[in-house]
Every structure is written in C-alpha cells, then in structure tokens.
Amino acid sequence: MSWSGVYRVFWISIFGALLAVGAPTIVKSKSSLPLVERGRDSSVNSVLLQTLGESEVAPRLTEWLDALPRGRPILVLAAPDHLSASITADLISYLAWPRPVVVSTDREQSQKLLRNFREHYSAVGLCYLPSPPGLTPGKSFGPALTFILSEPPPE
C-alpha cells in the first residue's frame, strides 16, 4: 500500500473511532426535560410540570398574576439551595412580565422581606416554603407554590 493509502486508512480509522465512541452516548441519550404538550406555553408547562408536579400551570398562573392589583411588584420567596424552587420563581417572573417581580432565595433576606410585604408588594409567592403562621394562603398551584395576597380580594 502506498504512503497516501496508509495515511487515508489512518484517518478513516480515526473517524471510525470517533463514531464508535460517540454513538453509544447518542443512542442512549434521554431527554432531561421532555416536552409534554404542544401549543402556546408548551415549554413553560413542561418545566413547571417538572418543578411543581402540576400540569398546564402556565395559563392559570398567568391569568391569576394578571388579575393582581397593578402598581406594586410581586414578591417571590424560594427555598434556598433548591433548584426547582429557584426555577419556579424565575418562571413566575417570566410569566408576570412586564410587572416587576422581586425574587429572594436567601433565608434571612426572605424573612426580612416577608415582615412588611403588605406595604410594598401586591402578593407574595412561596416556592417550596411553608406559609408563615398568621398569614392565610390565598391561592395554590400545587403543594409547592402558594401565594398570599397583600389585600384580601374584594367581596
């Protein structure tokens, strides 16, 4: 075999090895976040299904956030070092746009913000956090997300 033939065989072997080593990873690859439905909020619903365990949350959450009194931001407190909690908080902010949403994942800061939230925020959302004593939960989107309104809804 000529030198160029040996050279080609060498490189084709390298390509073969690249394919053989990469193929099992490709074949075995699984979705880390399956798309569970089609339509307007398909990806948000898929993420919220994973973080909250509830299906088709996005339209209900958007509708509820839209109905909150305007003029004051929304406060969202997420459990510290909890990936699902912080992603849910970010998605509330995403869905509530253009309304400002203040997110806290820090325990001390959250407690400080919660103390007088009625003065500054229209509602507080608790992601993977229990409702503080003395505050009546207003609206829940599964067991992991509860909102408390600053003012009781009109009769």
Added chain:
Amino acid sequence: MRTLGILLAVLTIFAGGAGLTLALWRRSGPILAAELFGLAWVLGAGLVSALLALAGIGLSGGVLFASVAVVMLCFGALGVKRLREGVRIETGFGNAPPWEKWLSVVALIPIVYIATMTFRDAIAWDGLLIWEAKARHAFLAGGSLPAAYFSDATRVRFHPGYPLYLPFTELWVYLWVGDCDQTAVKAILPIFYAAAITILWSATLRLGGRLWMAALTALSALFVPYMAAHGLGLLQGYSDLILATVYLAGVSGLLAWRLKGVAGGWPVAVACAALLPWIKQEGLLLLASLILQAALMHGWRRWKRTLLFALPGIVTAVAWRIALHSVHVAEETTFQALTLENLHASLPRLGPILLFMGIQLSRIESWSLLWFAVPVALLSLAWQRRREALWLAAALFVPLGMDVLPYLLSRLDLYFHIATSLDRLVLQISLVGVLCLGLALEGSRKPPPSGGD
C-alpha cells in the same frame, strides 16, 4: 394556521438571506446549493433580527411586521436579480463517481436525526429564560422590547443585555403565527442545525475537494455528543451551536477566498464576522479571532483590507453597547473589572484553570475523541506544509486562549464556573474542529492556486 405561519416565517427568512448571500457572492464561480441553503438561513436570521431591532425603535405592531416583511422580500428579489445576472448554483457533485454521489446521502443523517428529536425536549433553562423570553416579551409589547425591559433590575438574571439574533428570529415566527407559541418556535431550531451541517459539508467539499470526505465529515458531527444530544443545546433553545455555525462559515469563507481564490468567500466572511457579536457576548472573542485570521491571511501590506474586514463587526459590537448604554441596561456583575491589578492578582488561578479546561476537553461522554483527534489533524496539516494549518490553529486556539480571561476574573467558584460553562464555549469552536478532521483526511495536495483578491 400555525403551520402556515411557521412556513411563511421560514420562507421569508430564506428569501431575504438568499438574496443577501447572492448579493455578497460577487466575482466568484458558482455557489454550492448546500452552501447557499446554510448561508441563506444564518444570514437571513441575522437580517430579520437586525431589521426588527432597528425598525422596532420607531414602529410597532402590524406596521413593523409589514415593513420588515417587505424588506425581506426585497432582498429576495435582489437574489432573483443576481441569479438572472448569471450567478450560478451547482450541486457540487460534478464529475464525481456514482458511489461518491450515493455516499453523500449519509450527510443527511445528522439533519434527519435532529429533526426527529425536535419535539422530544422542551425549550429549557437559559433557552427559555434568556433567549425565548426576549421574543415573548417583545411580542407581547407589540414587536419590540421597551426600554424598561433592559433596565428592569428585578430581571437582571435573565441577562437583558444579551444580543437579539436568536430571540428576534423567534419573534419573527411569533409575528407570523400571531401568538407566542413555543411549539412553533421549536420548529425553526433544527433548521439552524441543518444550516450547520450544510455549511460544514460545503466547506469540506470546497477546501478538500472530495464528496466522500465532505459526507464523512458532516456525518461525524452527529457523533460528538455535546453537539447533538447533551440536553443544553440547540433544541433546548441555546445559541452556542448557532454561534459555532456562523464562526465556521466565517472561517471557511476566508479559507475558500485565500486558498481556492473564491472571491465571494471574503464578503461572506465579513458578513459572518459582523453577525458574531449580534448572536452572543462570546461572539466578540470569536470576532477578534476571525480578525486575527484575516490579518494573517492578508499580511502586513494589505492592512487596509484587514481593517475593512474588521469594521462591520466592530460597528455591530459598538452599536449594541451604545444602544444598551442608552437604555441603562441592568447587568449582573459576575466578573471583576479587567485591570492589570486584578489580572496580576488572579495569575495563580491560571494553573488550575488550564487543568480544569484539559479535564473538560478530554471528557469522552461530551466530546467523544474530537479534542484528541484535532491536534493530530493540525499536526498532519502542518507536516504536509499546508497553509491552512496555521490559520485553523489560530481559529481554534485564539478563542480557547481568550476563554481563560473570564475565568481569571470570575467571582464564582472556579471549578463550578468552568464545569458549568466551558463546554458551551468549546462548542462554539467545535465545528471548526470537525472541519480540521475533514481537511486532514485529504492528505497532501498539489500546489494550490494563488489567493483571490
């Protein structure tokens, strides 16, 4: 209705992009059909996103939508005019033996595979909160992002200062569909992948000369796991592979111009260089690398031409910074300021950074054998005294070297920062890495023709 909307959004992007590509393809031989497909898509997306951003300053709603649609169609008409003037499109199959033509079918395997995977995964994390969020919010605001979006301190985590190439391409789909329909936007993501594969195939064919090499190179891209199925990629709405595609188009355009005398390669490379900072911040590093390659290819005597090459990219980057400054963009401060003092203080981190980078690059489950094979390919090219060895080495190692800088100045935990971000930076140069393998496959060649002008 949704399907028709998606179709029309895609067709207008292709029409405008094809017109722009053919307008740039001057004084050249025929353009390859696959090359035109890939360039039309990436340049068309750049064109539509830039038009929406610029026209959105003064227009909104139906007027904005109609104005941009008309300009895109005008570019399409310009493309038709260029074809009538004699720009030729060819398949690239030429006089190749039938077995090579048939083998070319394998180049379609990656495209078909990714197309079938499109609706498996949701748009996720950064794809949703950084990129698609901009499209959704612009759609809800009537077609453009209001100034308050950029200065909203409560959403600084969504990086309002990131550029708008991908978000406003997605916005174009939303405008056609008439709703911010996340399934509709998923439909355009595999087209970016198809553009990547067709540009890789065309670049290898143009520079290597054989169909079977181009097909094998295009196929191999599928078997680098981080490019295809890693879970934080193109199908999840991330823009790193798009940046890699435009960078590949720029590098291969320059190489085609310099090595094969394809005059159209140079303006195409200029357009790609101008797009890089419009896709992602790291595009600035790739722009710097592309300018360096252009400087190496032009030589000292043609410095004015290097300057001309650099100018559109610099204008894009500066214009975007001025725009962000004018709307008082809220930005996260993950990095220390770039000062000599901070750099000097960070120097002891250089060793661990290089070590961690080496570990990440050698991860088989992410990169298969790609980063083991690329140095061998570059050495093979250098040993054959092929001129592209130096240029390709610069195209790979300059951005990789510059990637060290953010890690030196990072305020985050070093290992965490590298482990969660380096693979995406490496992805941005990985298509050029695959091209190196394809060119090494060719072996030594006869003396090349002199460079084009």
